[in-house]
Amino acid sequence: MKLHLFLACCFIGSSLLAQRTIVGRVVDQDNEPLLGTWVSYLKAPQNHEVVWVKIDGNYALEVPEDCRNLYVSYEWTAEVPLGDSDTTNVIFIDGYNGKLKENIPASSRQYAVQVSGKIAGVEKSKTATVQIKGTETVVQADAEGRFSLLVPPGQDILVFAAENYYKTEIHLGEMSSVYVAMRLYLKQEKKKKRWWQIFKRKN
Numbered sequence: 001m002k003l004h005l006f007l008a009c010c011f012i013g014s015s016l017l018a019q020r021t022i023v024g025r026v027v028d029q030d031n032e033p034l035l036g037t038w039v040s041y042l043k044a045p046q047n048h049e050v051v052w053v054k055i056d057g058n059y060a061l062e063v064p065e066d067c068r069n070l071y072v073s074y075e076w077t078a079e080v081p082l083g084d085s086d087t088t089n090v091i092f093i094d095g096y097n098g099k100l101k102e103n104i105p106a107s108s109r110q111y112a113v114q115v116s117g118k119i120a121g122v123e124k125s126k127t128a129t130v131q132i133k134g135t136e137t138v139v140q141a142d143a144e145g146r147f148s149l150l151v152p153p154g155q156d157i158l159v160f161a162a163e164n165y166y167k168t169e170i171h172l173g174e175m176s177s178v179y180v181a182m183r184l185y186l187k188q189e190k191k192k193k194r195w196w197q198i199f200k201r202k203n
Contacts, residue, residue: 018065024088025057026072030101031173033057034092037074041067078118078181089175095121095168095184100157104171107156113172117180119145119160126162128184133157133169160184 028034034057038050041063051061061070063082070080072090080090119128119141128141132155141147151158151172158180161167165184172178 019062020065020067020086021060021062022070022082022086022088023058023060024090025175026053026059026090026092027057027173029091029093029168029170030104031091031171034074037072037092040071040073041069043071043077043079045071072181076120076183078120080179080181085177087177089178091117091170091172091178091180093168093170093180093182095160095166095182100169100171104157107154107172109156109172109174110153111176112153113151113175114148114177115151115158115172115180116148117146117178117182119147119162119182119184121183121185122162122165126164128160128162128165131159131161133159164188 026034026037026039033055034053035055037053039053039059039061040050041061042049051059053059063070068082070082070088072078072080072092074092075094078090078092080088082088122128122145124143128145128147129138130141130147130149131138132149132151134157135155137149139147139149156172158170158172159167160170160182162184164187166187168182168184170180
């Protein structure tokens with residue numbers, strides 16, 4: 001009886017301590033590292049419960065074995081679902097950014113990219129879409145803003161749009177799978193002023 005109790009306690013203890021390490025990159029729409037971003041498996045973490053994205057955009061986070069979501073935060077916080085893979089790459093976007101940088105090199109990627117994600121900020125009465133730029137391939141996000149599509153080799157730019165919202169483009173880069181956390185904004189909403197605009201002298 002005591003032996004059974006001891007073994008049961010050991011099993012429960014090992015289950016509680018079981019963890020896995022999630023690694024990946026967090027980048028902006030131009031596929032550049034998004035510094036100042038934190039990642040956690042808790043929705044409202046304390047300072048010691050987050051990891052900060054490194055200068056190259058990479059992060060590594062230990063999570064409980066049964067963890068189902070990560071929380072990635074920059075100017076807002078996105079919930080990112082975890083799959084069976086220990087790699088989770090995130091493109092994190094504020095929809096005011098709009099256009100990509102100029103002179104983006106053509107993609108040399110020889111493999112397809114599985115892209116999933118969630119578009120936030122769009123009214124449920126509006127339909128958000130994701131299009132592979134330069135093609136007729138378009139998918140609609142569901143009522144919760146979720147979407148998924150397979151991007152073929154040679155295609156590297158996605159366009160996010162919804163009626164009366166700012167259109168936004170992203171550059172996929174070389175990642176084999178990526179989750180896109182996107183927030184779109186209504187065109188009549190005022191854009192955020194940067195500090196150099198606030199203090200700019202009036203003519």
